[in-house]
Amino acid sequence: KQEVTQIPAALSVPEGENLVLNCSFTDSAIYNLQWFRQDPGKGLTSLLLIQSSQREQTSGRLNASLDKSSGRSTLYIAASQPGDSATYLCAVIPYMEYGNKLVFGAGTILRVKS
Amino acid sequence: ETGVTQTPRHLVMGMTNKKSLKCEQHLGHNAMYWYKQSAKKPLELMFVYSLEERVENNSVPSRFSPECPNSSHLFLHLHTLQPEDSALYLCASSPQGSGRTEAFFGQGTRLTVV
Numbered sequence: 018k019q020e021v022t023q024i025p026a027a028l029s030v031p032e033g034e035n036l037v038l039n040c041s042f043t044d045s046a047i048y049n050l051q052w053f054r055q056d057p058g059k060g061l062t063s064l065l066l067i068q069s070s071q072r073e074q075t076s077g078r079l080n081a082s083l084d085k086s087s088g089r090s091t092l093y094i095a096a097s098q099p100g101d102s103a104t105y106l107c108a109v110i111p112y113m114e115y116g117n118k119l120v121f122g123a124g125t126i127l128r129v130k131s
Numbered sequence: 132e133t134g135v136t137q138t139p140r141h142l143v144m145g146m147t148n149k150k151s152l153k154c155e156q157h158l159g160h161n162a163m164y165w166y167k168q169s170a171k172k173p174l175e176l177m178f179v180y181s182l183e184e185r186v187e188n189n190s191v192p193s194r195f196s197p198e199c200p201n202s203s204h205l206f207l208h209l210h211t212l213q214p215e216d217s218a219l220y221l222c223a224s225s226p227q228g229s230g231r232t233e234a235f236f237g238q239g240t241r242l243t244v245v
Contacts, residue, residue: 021173051234060137060221061236106174108234118164118187119223119234121174 019044019111023122030097031130038092038125040107045085048110051119052081052092055104064105065092069112097129134158137222137237144212145245152207152240154222160235162227163205165197168219168239180205181227212244 020043030036040050049068053061065074065081067090073082080093094101104126108119135156144150154163165177179187180199194216196208205222219241225234 049232053236058219058239058241060135060238061223063233063235066233108174118176118179119166119174120176123171123173 019047019109019120021107021109021120021122023105023107023125025125026123027126027128029128029130032097032099034097034129035093035095036097036127038094038105038107038127040090040092040122042088042090042109042120044111045088046112047085048112050081050083050090050107050109052079052090053106053108055106055124057104061106094127097127099129099131101129102127135222135224135235135237137220137240139240140238141241141243143243143245144209146212146214148212149208149210151209152220152222152242154205154207154224154237156203156222156224156235158224158235160224160226161202162225163199163202164223164225164234165205165207166221166223166236168221170218174221178207209242212242214244217242217244 022041024039051066052064067074067083078095083090104124106124108121138153162181167175176189177191178197183199198206219239221239222237223234226232
């Protein structure tokens with residue numbers, strides 16, 4: 018059974034810092050990995066999608082890497098801003114699962130202090 | 132806006148009530164999902180619909196009854212719920228394919244069972 022773990026559970030940093038969020042998964046047989054952002058009480062906003070054949074994806078100040086063989090992904094946020102404060106969720110689509118089912122980690126709660 | 136709309140945004144219901152949650156997507160996707168997000172737990176998949184057919188029921192109690200009348204609409208019918216069913220219910224959609232596709236989520240319905 019696929020399990021996804023995110024470390025740290027919570028992170029508080031001053032504005033301007035570069036930071037790394039970690040995601041690990043137990044079964045490397047995945048189709049892709051997706052990073053989401055969730056603001057309190059709201060839905061999920063897709064940040065980056067990395068296909069299993071890719072090593073990384075970039076969008077603005079965000080960079081996500083994927084090492085499928087070791088079951089790890091990292092989300093790098095450059096020059097953090099207070100508006101980046103949210104919960105960041107990592108999810109994988111297990112291989113051979115019908116319907117693109119996502120398996121989620123518990124998330125990292127990020128607070129960027131001004 | 133992600134293109135996935137959920138209504139209502141908030142719902143309070145008694146344990147003997149019957150209510151329905153609605154999800155609508157205008158992204159041309161043909162797979163839709165219900166997820167449950169409880170406090171301090173990872174997002175859990177409830178149901179998957181692909182091409183309007185239910186392809187997965189993730190051991191969800193029968194007091195939750197999904198309906199997918201067409202590829203753009205998904206409902207979750209609720210009856211005789213328990214207080215522990217209070218949670219954020221999230222709808223998602225994606226193109227149906229080999230798994231190399233991005234999922235988009237709605238803003239969720241915050242359900243409180245009293």
